[in-house]
Amino acid sequence: MDSLFLPLMHSPMLVDLAQVMAPPSAAHWLGTDDLGRDVLARLRVGLYHSLTVGSGVLLLTASLGIPLGLWAGWFGGAVDWVVGKLADVVLSFPGILLALALAALLGARLENVILALGLLGWVGFFRLTRVQVMHIRRAPYLAAAELAGVPVLRLWRLHILPNCLGPLRVEALLVVAGSMVAEAGLSFLGLGIPAPEPSLGGMLRDGMREVLTAPLLVVAPGVLLICLSVGVNMLAQRRLPLSARMRVGL
Amino acid sequence: MRIVRMYAFIAPMNAKMPLFILTRLAAMVPTAVLVLALVGALIHTIPGDPVDSLLGEHAALADRDALRTALGLDRPVALQIYDFAAGALQGDWGQSLANAKPVLGLIAERLPATGWLAAAAMGVALTLGTLMGIAGALAARPVRASLDLVTLAVMATPSFVLGPLLIASVAVGLNLLPVSGMQGPESIILPALTLGAGLAAVIARFLTESLNRAMAADHVRTAVAKGAPMRRVLWRHAMPVALLPVVQIVFLQLGMVLTGAVLTEAVFGWPGLGNLLLDALHGRDYPLMQGCLLLISLVYMLCVLLSDVVVAWLDPRVGA
Numbered sequence A: 001m002d003s004l005f006l007p008l009m010h011s012p013m014l015v016d017l018a019q020v021m022a023p024p025s026a027a028h029w030l031g032t033d034d035l036g037r038d039v040l041a042r043l044r045v046g047l048y049h050s051l052t053v054g055s056g057v058l059l060l061t062a063s064l065g066i067p068l069g070l071w072a073g074w075f076g077g078a079v080d081w082v083v084g085k086l087a088d089v090v091l092s093f094p095g096i097l098l099a100l101a102l103a104a105l106l107g108a109r110l111e112n113v114i115l116a117l118g119l120l121g122w123v124g125f126f127r128l129t130r131v132q133v134m135h136i137r138r139a140p141y142l143a144a145a146e147l148a149g150v151p152v153l154r155l156w157r158l159h160i161l162p163n164c165l166g167p168l169r170v171e172a173l174l175v176v177a178g179s180m181v182a183e184a185g186l187s188f189l190g191l192g193i194p195a196p197e198p199s200l201g202g203m204l205r206d207g208m209r210e211v212l213t214a215p216l217l218v219v220a221p222g223v224l225l226i227c228l229s230v231g232v233n234m235l236a237q238r239r240l241p242l243s244a245r246m247r248v249g250l
Numbered sequence B: 001m002r003i004v005r006m007y008a009f010i011a012p013m014n015a016k017m018p019l020f021i022l023t024r025l026a027a028m029v030p031t032a033v034l035v036l037a038l039v040g041a042l043i044h045t046i047p048g049d050p051v052d053s054l055l056g057e058h059a060a061l062a063d064r065d066a067l068r069t070a071l072g073l074d075r076p077v078a079l080q081i082y083d084f085a086a087g088a089l090q091g092d093w094g095q096s097l098a099n100a101k102p103v104l105g106l107i108a109e110r111l112p113a114t115g116w117l118a119a120a121a122m123g124v125a126l127t128l129g130t131l132m133g134i135a136g137a138l139a140a141r142p143v144r145a146s147l148d149l150v151t152l153a154v155m156a157t158p159s160f161v162l163g164p165l166l167i168a169s170v171a172v173g174l175n176l177l178p179v180s181g182m183q184g185p186e187s188i189i190l191p192a193l194t195l196g197a198g199l200a201a202v203i204a205r206f207l208t209e210s211l212n213r214a215m216a217a218d219h220v221r222t223a224v225a226k227g228a229p230m231r232r233v234l235w236r237h238a239m240p241v242a243l244l245p246v247v248q249i250v251f252l253q254l255g256m257v258l259t260g261a262v263l264t265e266a267v268f269g270w271p272g273l274g275n276l277l278l279d280a281l282h283g284r285d286y287p288l289m290q291g292c293l294l295l296i297s298l299v300y301m302l303c304v305l306l307s308d309v310v311v312a313w314l315d316p317r318v319g320a
Helices: A002-008 A039-075 A079-089 A097-104 A110-136 A139-145 A152-188 A198-211 A218-236 A242-247 B002-007 B018-043 B049-054 B060-069 B077-089 B103-138 B141-155 B157-171 B187-215 B218-225 B230-268 B273-282 B285-313
Strands: none
Touching: A002 B103, A039 A079, A039 A110, A039 A152, A039 A198, A039 A218, A079 A110, A079 B018, A097 A110, A097 A152, A097 B230, A097 B273, A097 B285, A110 A152, A139 A152, A152 A218, A152 B157, A152 B230, A198 A218, A198 B103, A198 B157, A218 B141, A218 B157, B018 B077, B018 B285, B049 B060, B103 B141, B103 B187, B103 B230, B103 B273, B103 B285, B141 B187, B157 B187, B157 B230, B187 B230, B218 B230, B230 B273, B273 B285
């Protein structure tokens, strides 16, 4: 029973020069790369890094964008104006380029990828929350609750946030899909997750060198990345109009 | 241009148009200034000293100071940002640290390659996108269903995945086209396809959706009832309405094509602006980096402006 799952347990970093560019076999289900490392194991860890970036960016953008959007939508005023202008600037800048520059200047590390993508991605959450708050606020039951003296934070928690959840959930899926693809792009360019550590983008770049002899090294991470992106997009697609779907991808 | 002819009867350039363009341009100024400041501030807001990365951490103090003075890094940050912005406005974009050539000249050298790539990609996107979009609305059900799946998959496939896959299948597998570089006109085919595919899918999906809506509209039903031939109903009655949102998307995506070009150029070793920027990023060539970022973001903003103007021109309901 143990030997059945042994091929899943390879180390992603173990260099085995006797096994360089081995084709798929019982021991290495997807073969090995140009340093004899097990491709399946590297895919597994690369996928883990992708999901880490996706959830990290989601956490960062949501915790920046939603509170700011709540504040701006509810109180308006200077905060609304300043943050709104900031959001306009971020949006009028081609996002992936700024992420490229930030990641390059901060240095290629997983944390910096999350930081760079997070600093750009909060705009979606901010604008969405702000519009929702301004819309929901007009409902009579909110006026009633306000007049009854319900504290603001309680109002937000009980009445505003639950009603914003639908669109925010879709935005969350789009952020996760977009940031996983963006991370792969950065890593492909050598500006994301640094080299010996496996990442889908890095594997694609390394595979490009061997595309003549071992196309699987390109196909395997490529297909996995497409599946990830299509899967999350399809989840999101069920819930929103086409125009809002545009910001996914590179 | 077919579109222009189709709209000629509803959208003569009206008298308010120049004013509209001017106000939009004026509205762009504060954003442009902020972008300028942001790009200028990039170096200074990031922890770590550019001199460290240029000379290494063990360089002699005198060398470090010399370089610091040469780069103007010993002056107040606000002044440096101001100098950068003022210089940029006067056409002095600084010199590359790598080879001391003017940044603007280096950019001008690479611009045509990127321009050709973007134009070819737009051609691919418009042709494939329109065909698939019409088929998606009017073809038989199985065709529509499979197109839906194909366009979704293509939209979700980033260029750095599609590019290598195309290289593996077409250039290597079928031995048809060059793998990379820019030799001969046929070498643009794969990069253009890679860059244009995503936009083609977007255009197709938008066109399908808006064509479906247009075909259900009253004026189209009237045209059908009057016995107009299908070809005429489609091109004369449904298409002009259906294309409006698509036109806007195309112009909005123009900027995305430009950014996407960075990755596509990296995949195919295309000697354009994208590879110049990547060289600058990897070599920590700050002036060159700033110049590339500034140019790309300005063009991007102009594309967004262009999309507003074109839509206002084509659609009398927007009210320019």
